[in-house]
Amino acid sequence: MRKKRARRSILTVAGIVAVIAIIIALLVVFSLNRSSDSKVDVEASSSDHGLVVGPDDAKHKxxxxxxxxxxYCGDFEAATRDDLAELAAEGKVQVDYRPFVLLNQAGPYSELATSAFAVVQEKSGDKVAKEFHDLLxxxxxxxxGPFPKAPELVDLAVEAGAEESAVKDGITKLAGKPWAEAATKAAADDGVQGTPTVILDGKQFQEGNTVEEYAANLVKKVS
Structure with a gap:
């Protein structure tokens, strides 16, 4: 009798362990599928000084x-990227990302990254440039600092989908510097003095005391 009870207990425990293992496996698969599906694939196109996602006839610009x-741009980007991409895919908003060189006094990275973005956009297209933008x-x-060097940005460009042979020389030799200078001048001409600066439907958007509030309020406005 005791042996039968012990056997039943072992079988019960084994069954519970098996069920738990199945549940964990299902949760892992669900999590992986969710992660792979979470990034919205939205069309990108070039603007005069940046990269546009979303249709021209969107309600909000x-x-x-x-x-x-x-x-702060990094925090703002992380807080808004997925929501803005989804809203752009739904046709509710068009977003024009305009990188330029503001923090050049901190070192050469801002210019290097902006120049690299221009090279990737020119040589590999807007979709790859958007992915590179996000990876930056x-x-x-x-x-x-410490700041990444040109070879590290080349690696990021390749990760984004660029062919190394198409972008390596341009990134290394700052071939996109004239574009970066023109974008920086355009931002200054538009009165931009800090980053991130957001223009919503032709007017500067300033609602929020923190980056998180600023991002959440913008998403709410264009939803």
């Missing part, structure tokens, strides 16, 4: 002036 070294923020250095 957003312009984001940004510096790839600006930590995901791998953003501290404002005080």
């Amino acid at each position: 957003v312009v984001i002036y940004e510096d790839f070294l600006c930590p 923020y995901e791998n953003q250095p501290a404002e005080t």
Whole structure:
């Protein structure tokens, strides 16, 4: 009798362990599927000084002036990227990302990254440039450094989908510097003095005391 009870207990425990293992496996698969599906695939196109996502006939037009070294831009990008991409895919908003060089006094990285963005956009197209744009923020250095060098940005460009042979020389030799200078001049001409600066439907958007509030309020406005 005791042996039968012990056997039943072992079988019960084994059954519970098996069920738990199945549940964990299902949760892992669900999590992986969710992660792979979470990034919205939205069409991108070039603007005069940046990159546009969303249709021309969208109800709301957003312009984001940004510096790839600006930590607030990084926080703002992380807080808005997925929502703005989804809203752009739904046709509710068009977003014009306009990187330029603001923090050049901190070192050469801002110019290097902006120049690299221009090279990737020219040589590999807008879709790859958008992915590169996002990767620059995901791998953003501290404002005080140490800063990635050109070879590291080439690696990011390749990760974004660029052919190394198409972008390596341009990134290394700052071939996009004239574009970066023109974008910086255009931002200054538009009265931009800090980053991120957001223009919503032709007017500067300033609702929020923190980056998180600023981002949430913008998404709410264009939803």
